[in-house]
Amino acid sequence: MRRRDVLGSAAGTALWLAASPTAWAAPASASAPHRNSSAEADPYEETVRAAAMVWRRLPTSWQEGPFFANGRLGAQLYAGRTANTLKLMLSHSEVQDQRGQWRGGIGYSRLPIGYFTLTFAGGITAVDWTLELYDAELRGTITTTRGSVTFSALVHSETSALLVSTRPSAGEEEAAWSFQWLQAATTRTSGKPAEYTPNPDPVVGDGYVEQPLLAGGGWTTAWRERRAGTGRLLAAHLVYRFPGRLSEATDQAIRNVERTLATDTGHLIARHRDWWHRYYRRSFLSVPDKRLQAFYLIQLYKLASATRADGPTISEWGPWFPEVGNNWTAVWWNLNVQIGMAPIHGSNHPELDSVTGAFRRFEQNLPLSVPVDYRDGKGYALGHPSDWQLRAGDTYDVGIPGSGRISDNFGNLTWALHNVWLAYRHSMDRAILRDVVFPILAKAIHFYDHFLHEGGDGRLHLLKTRSPEYADAADCTYDLSLIRWGVRTLLESARLLHIDDPRAPRWRDIGARLTPYAEDPAAGVMIGKDVPLADSHRHHSHLLWLYPLRERSWDRAGDRDVMRRSVDHWVNMQQRWHGYSYAVASSMYSVMDAPEKALDSLTFFTDLGVVDNCRMTVNTMYREGNNFALESPLTGAQSMLDMVVQSHEGVVKVFPSVSTRWPDASIANLRTQGAFLIDADRAAGATRWIRIHSESGAPLVVDHGMKGMLSVRDEHDRPLPWRALTPTRAAIQLPRHATAVITTKDTHPSPPREVPPLGTWTRWGLPR
Numbered sequence: 001m002r003r004r005d006v007l008g009s010a011a012g013t014a015l016w017l018a019a020s021p022t023a024w025a026a027p028a029s030a031s032a033p034h035r036n037s038s039a040e041a042d043p044y045e046e047t048v049r050a051a052a053m054v055w056r057r058l059p060t061s062w063q064e065g066p067f068f069a070n071g072r073l074g075a076q077l078y079a080g081r082t083a084n085t086l087k088l089m090l091s092h093s094e095v096q097d098q099r100g101q102w103r104g105g106i107g108y109s110r111l112p113i114g115y116f117t118l119t120f121a122g123g124i125t126a127v128d129w130t131l132e133l134y135d136a137e138l139r140g141t142i143t144t145t146r147g148s149v150t151f152s153a154l155v156h157s158e159t160s161a162l163l164v165s166t167r168p169s170a171g172e173e174e175a176a177w178s179f180q181w182l183q184a185a186t187t188r189t190s191g192k193p194a195e196y197t198p199n200p201d202p203v204v205g206d207g208y209v210e211q212p213l214l215a216g217g218g219w220t221t222a223w224r225e226r227r228a229g230t231g232r233l234l235a236a237h238l239v240y241r242f243p244g245r246l247s248e249a250t251d252q253a254i255r256n257v258e259r260t261l262a263t264d265t266g267h268l269i270a271r272h273r274d275w276w277h278r279y280y281r282r283s284f285l286s287v288p289d290k291r292l293q294a295f296y297l298i299q300l301y302k303l304a305s306a307t308r309a310d311g312p313t314i315s316e317w318g319p320w321f322p323e324v325g326n327n328w329t330a331v332w333w334n335l336n337v338q339i340g341m342a343p344i345h346g347s348n349h350p351e352l353d354s355v356t357g358a359f360r361r362f363e364q365n366l367p368l369s370v371p372v373d374y375r376d377g378k379g380y381a382l383g384h385p386s387d388w389q390l391r392a393g394d395t396y397d398v399g400i401p402g403s404g405r406i407s408d409n410f411g412n413l414t415w416a417l418h419n420v421w422l423a424y425r426h427s428m429d430r431a432i433l434r435d436v437v438f439p440i441l442a443k444a445i446h447f448y449d450h451f452l453h454e455g456g457d458g459r460l461h462l463l464k465t466r467s468p469e470y471a472d473a474a475d476c477t478y479d480l481s482l483i484r485w486g487v488r489t490l491l492e493s494a495r496l497l498h499i500d501d502p503r504a505p506r507w508r509d510i511g512a513r514l515t516p517y518a519e520d521p522a523a524g525v526m527i528g529k530d531v532p533l534a535d536s537h538r539h540h541s542h543l544l545w546l547y548p549l550r551e552r553s554w555d556r557a558g559d560r561d562v563m564r565r566s567v568d569h570w571v572n573m574q575q576r577w578h579g580y581s582y583a584v585a586s587s588m589y590s591v592m593d594a595p596e597k598a599l600d601s602l603t604f605f606t607d608l609g610v611v612d613n614c615r616m617t618v619n620t621m622y623r624e625g626n627n628f629a630l631e632s633p634l635t636g637a638q639s640m641l642d643m644v645v646q647s648h649e650g651v652v653k654v655f656p657s658v659s660t661r662w663p664d665a666s667i668a669n670l671r672t673q674g675a676f677l678i679d680a681d682r683a684a685g686a687t688r689w690i691r692i693h694s695e696s697g698a699p700l701v702v703d704h705g706m707k708g709m710l711s712v713r714d715e716h717d718r719p720l721p722w723r724a725l726t727p728t729r730a731a732i733q734l735p736r737h738a739t740a741v742i743t744t745k746d747t748h749p750s751p752p753r754e755v756p757p758l759g760t761w762t763r764w765g766l767p768r
Contacts, residue, residue: 187325473528
């Protein structure tokens with residue numbers, strides 16, 4: 001593909017004068033890649049610019065439109081209610097209700113805010129838009145029966161300002177923005193109490209809308225336009241206050257708008273772009289399937305748009321509230337957060353780790369999900385849906401195993417803490433282990449321990465719980481796998497932290513005597529005692545022990561049979577699978593040395609395959625029936641990472657599950673457990689070289705997959721001590737902050753590269 005085809009004409013039309021008070025210039029590199037002194041393209045910029053999303057048809061909804069955000073404020077652009085309007089939907093991931101007397105999806109529900117409408121003199125006849133991921137800017141032209149309007153839009157990465165520049169042609173000089181607020185009421189219908197009432201209508205002022213909440217506080221949306229000739233620059237801010245005085249939110253929102261418009265626009269845009277350019281340079285991945293490569297990069301863009309370490313973790317919609325709302329109005333902890341946030345570790349983006357941030361900041365809310373009779377000060381749980389502060393509702397708890405109040409919420413907290421454990425393992429930052437993993441996991445296991453009992457076989461058994469969305473079962477595999485992982489992790493953490501914890505003997509006892517998983521000779525591991533997997537099931541909850549907990553390993557021959565039987569049985573019933581089922585199956589195949597199946601499973605989903613009325617959308621969002629979400633595509637990014645790098649039980653595997661259909665691949669700065677950063681290159685179906693940088697000095701065993709005599713040297717070309725463990729596996733002595741370069745004869749490390757494509761491909765969005 002020629003670069004002009006990738007970028008589209010919209011970038012060129014946005015090259016406005018930098019000095020304009022109502023517009024900003026597109027960077028020169030938007031129409032040509034950056035070149036260094038040796039005239040080589042910058043591969044980081046080149047790959048991300050090539051992944052730009054395009055719209056040559058007018059999008060009509062959340063499922064089609066371009067999206068942008070900064071972890072809190074979000075916007076989407078699509079068709080308005082009439083032929084001469086566009087709608088810019090405004091959302092904010094902190095904006096929620098505060099009526100904790102109801103369960104989280106209602107009482108702490110995300111709330112709609114409103115939208116800007118751009119009204120034209122003529123009807124819209126064509127659009128030419130490009131969402132430049134590298135700059136996190138939407139640029140393009142709207143053509144009408146009366147003229148055209150060129151625009152550029154973004155949500156500022158640091159100031160949380162929505163900025164939209166419009167420049168009309170003759171005939172559309174009066175194209176104007178207006179704002180319409182939406183009722184501040186939950187859109188969730190499931191479990192909605194009869195006494196529920198919407199929040200009051202807002203106060204509408206000159207350039208602001210002040211929305212009060214019945215619980216106190218509220219938010220204000222403020223905006224103003226700067227005009228110069230026919231050009232206009234719209235700036236908008238939103239400020240949410242709870243607790244707090246709404247008048248203070250209004251004052252702050254108005255001041256923020258004034259400050260934004262008083263700041264040099266070029267300086268603002270430069271700061272915004274700099275943040276995103278540095279973001280994309282933290283890691284690199286290039287594969288021959290360029291549509292899939294673009295998909296991966298869009299997910300990285302989506303993650304950084306949706307969340308930041310110091311902000312709310314991802315809810316089902318991220319910052320982008322669908323105008324129609326639907327039921328998923330909060331944070332879902334029974335799978336969605338865990339799988340959606342998985343790619344941040346391998347892609348080397350700890351600055352997005354809002355899961356660890358949530359537990360660090362809001363641990364005090366975890367006792368609220370424990371049933372009252374079990375609130376002994378020693379146990380934690382996490383109900384779902386919750387808000388981003390881990391509150392599931394003052395009158396809601398997770399229930400009691402073995403009682404008439406069984407839920408599928410018992411494992412939420414422990415599974416989420418596995419994400420935090422991975423944050424520790426990928427950084428080796430003991431503060432994460434000391435302050436978050438160890439103290440919270442100990443209390444999560446304490447809650448489970450209430451419901452373990454000794455059976456006649458001397459084993460510890462678990463009272464009846466529920467395998468999420470499938471069935472109740474005693475000795476439920478889902479919960480047992482989390483308990484088993486939990487006690488092992490606690491004992492390992494205590495060892496690493498040099499803690500002589502009085503609870504350790506009980507953890508060892510649980511680890512030694514916890515009953516094995518119920519197993520079928522043909523179908524592998526079952527849902528629980530006497531409960532087989534008899535029907536198609538979208539969740540992989542009964543297979544957590546295989547992935548992501550990695551209790552069993554394909555490297556151990558004795559583990560392979562049960563892994564194969566269990567996965568084959570689940571995969572052979574796909575009638576009720578949803579998007580993330582295919583992405584997780586891909587990762588399972590990758591850790592089971594089945595790269596062709598891994599790629600097939602992922603591409604069925606990313607090729608927009610439909611099963612059970614579920615599919616990924618053209619803008620890489622996701623729908624299940626009439627409900628919208630974003631976690632399944634994000635999980636697909638993790639599937640791609642599992643193809644190129646894996647790390648488990650102290651072994652780093654490079655290109656462990658790359659399909660033979662991908663002869664080339666290039667990676668840089670992908671992060672693994674042990675706090676290693678991996679660069680590597682694959683060409684003509686073989687690994688050419690590997691570079692590994694150690695941040696922590698952890699022991700290193702690398703499965704390199706290379707043939708021939710190896711050379712292992714440091715970054716100064718000095719030999720490093722190493723020994724071969726197998727023909728493709730080596731143990732290397734790599735000190736902290738040192739780098740190992742692994743090559744064979746006649747190979748040398750080189751910068752990351754954009755590998756050759758397999759052929760032409762269709763860009764994401766709505767191309768012609």
